[in-house]
Amino acid sequence: MQAVELVDLNTLIQDCGSGWMLLFHPDFLYGHMLGTTIKSYGYFSYEFNEALHLSGKEEQTVAEIFTKIDTQKKAGNALLVQFEKIVNQYFDSQAAIDRGLPSMDDIASQLNISPRYMSDMLRTLTGQSAQQRIQEVIIEKAKEKLSTTTLSVAEITYELGLERPQSFNNYLKIKPTGPRLNFGRVLIKHISVSLS
Structure with a gap:
């Protein structure tokens, strides 16, 4: 060492x-x-x-520390997979329409951890907080819906649980029009503001 x-x-x-x-x-x-x-x-x-x-005992202690770090890393990766699964299921179901954006408390409860620990672990693993990870999922879902459905932007914002889809629709009317996928940039900007 x-x-x-x-x-x-x-x-x-x-x-x-x-x-x-x-x-x-x-x-x-x-x-x-x-x-x-x-x-x-x-x-x-x-x-x-x-x-x-290092003495033999010290080497053993260091080896145990690295084993614990590796175990924690695997547990963290499993947490990330479970988090992504819960969030994706939330948006794939009617939950976003019925309840709006998912709460950190609800997701953490399903993972059997505290919201703070969840956010800290996600930040350690991904560089993003839980809220930022949810924002990424919303952006991906919005892109998917924009490119694979004929839903209006207002309908997509509603399905994703964002507040005031009508006001968002008005916001779009003052923007220059263009191909349907260009609305994605505007939608993503709106999502960023809504989650802040």
Whole structure:
């Protein structure tokens, strides 16, 4: 195991060969006690070619940590799959028409986790919050409906559970007209505003 300052990730990977790397940004430590004490550990001043030697027990601990990280990653991916399934089922059913946009509480409840944990996990996995992921699904559903149905934009906004499809229809009337799929850009802009 070796602690190094990361300058060039590609060079580091080539030089290290096989094994594990645990990389984190120094900002990750702000607000934690370790952030103030980490510089006192001598091995952070080792040269790149100097290894930090671990005892057998320490190696086992590190291996267990990586196993837990891998397990958490798999659990996170399963969470993402379940989240996408729930959201897609919601929009494929009459739920959006009956209840509007899905609530974070309802989705989290179906996943048996808290809304905050759900959003944090999704942000970790995808870089987007739960709300942003729902917005992506709505955009995809809107594109699909625009390209495969003869529904009006107002009908599509209604089917997707967006508020005030009539006012959205009025919004479209002041925009330049064009091919049907060009409305998608306007619809996507409206979706972004509605979910904000």
